[in-house]
Amino acid sequence: MSDLSKIPCTIITGFLGAGKTTLVRHLLENAGGRRLAVLVNEFGDLGFDGSFIEGCGIEGCTQDDIVELPNGCICCTVADDFVPALNTLLNRPNPPEHILIETSGLALPKPLVRAFNWPDIRSRVTVDGVIAVVDGPAVASGTFADDPDALEAQRSADASVDHENPLEEVFEDQLLCADLIILNKTDQMQPGDKGKVLAEIEEHLPRAVKVIEASHGKIDPTVLLGMNAAAETDLDARPSHHETEEDHDHDDFDSIAIPVDPVATPEALVARVERAAEAAGVLRIKGFAPVNGKPMRLVVQGVGQRVAHHFDRPWKAGEARDGRMVVIGLKGFDVKAVEAALRAG
Numbered sequence: 001m002s003d004l005s006k007i008p009c010t011i012i013t014g015f016l017g018a019g020k021t022t023l024v025r026h027l028l029e030n031a032g033g034r035r036l037a038v039l040v041n042e043f044g045d046l047g048f049d050g051s052f053i054e055g056c057g058i059e060g061c062t063q064d065d066i067v068e069l070p071n072g073c074i075c076c077t078v079a080d081d082f083v084p085a086l087n088t089l090l091n092r093p094n095p096p097e098h099i100l101i102e103t104s105g106l107a108l109p110k111p112l113v114r115a116f117n118w119p120d121i122r123s124r125v126t127v128d129g130v131i132a133v134v135d136g137p138a139v140a141s142g143t144f145a146d147d148p149d150a151l152e153a154q155r156s157a158d159a160s161v162d163h164e165n166p167l168e169e170v171f172e173d174q175l176l177c178a179d180l181i182i183l184n185k186t187d188q189m190q191p192g193d194k195g196k197v198l199a200e201i202e203e204h205l206p207r208a209v210k211v212i213e214a215s216h217g218k219i220d221p222t223v224l225l226g227m228n229a230a231a232e233t234d235l236d237a238r239p240s241h242h243e244t245e246e247d248h249d250h251d252d253f254d255s256i257a258i259p260v261d262p263v264a265t266p267e268a269l270v271a272r273v274e275r276a277a278e279a280a281g282v283l284r285i286k287g288f289a290p291v292n293g294k295p296m297r298l299v300v301q302g303v304g305q306r307v308a309h310h311f312d313r314p315w316k317a318g319e320a321r322d323g324r325m326v327v328i329g330l331k332g333f334d335v336k337a338v339e340a341a342l343r344a345g
Helices: 020-029 048-054 078-090 109-115 136-140 148-157 166-176 193-204 266-277 335-343
Strands: 007-014 036-041 066-069 098-102 125-135 180-184 210-213 253-260 282-290 296-303 306-314 323-330
Touching: 007 020, 007 109, 020 036, 020 098, 020 125, 036 078, 066 078, 078 109, 109 125, 109 166, 125 136, 125 166, 136 193, 166 193, 180 193, 193 210, 253 282, 253 335, 266 282, 266 296, 266 306, 266 323, 266 335, 282 335, 323 335
Parallel strands: 007 098, 007 125, 036 066, 036 098, 125 180, 180 210
Antiparallel strands: 253 323, 282 296, 282 323, 296 306
């Protein structure tokens, strides 16, 4: 059991576009009076997910409750970024009762869990649990394994196989560290795919971990908060392909922020995003843009050929109506083709 004098922290991990931010928003909206704070980390130079949470208009959730680390992966910059950011929340006059930590989609959770043993914070916080959010339709389409049968043959022959596919490594490390796995977006899955994905998840797990199904991250907070896992004391049970921060870098991936002009309709921007996503190596596109004649900011998020959009909040008085899209992809993806698609029209 965790020390009740410590503030519990829940680490929410998961691959690009799995639905981590949607899950965090759901938890904030259903906090039931509990003081929650959020530490958001994003890969790339546009803090989109932090602004997505800040702009949600959730009662009781203020800008001070959101600490954003948009530059750099916190699993790689623990001393410089994560510990000071956590201390910012802990040192508030009225500190939070529970802290949610949303990692980058390319982050490995184990180095972050290990950081809770640092002298500066180990007596004040504990890892209540690590939650891995899985994009069900993406895994069903084989996104995280180029050849699942060949991969399983390698794994059977050598349990310590080091995957050639960097996406597979990230995905598996997130599952290996989890205390709970959420199979998300089940409403978008085809009949029969759910069993296949559950079997794929099971193949990655060396220990029993509960898997629960969800759509849009809608899960009762009492299921997710209060696990008392004290994960920082249980590191040996959480194997990783990258056992130290030094072993892990993001040389396999690139990100770029692209300005986007106002659009005539939401569908016009969705069509651009769909074309941009066809460029080889593109993993995810997300961002926001103004729509002519509309007072609300349009948010668009694309994973593969699945693109979703909605209006999230009114533009603030005096706020520049500048549209920007973040594109994350494999190293060397065709930036010019993506820019041309997003700026077309």
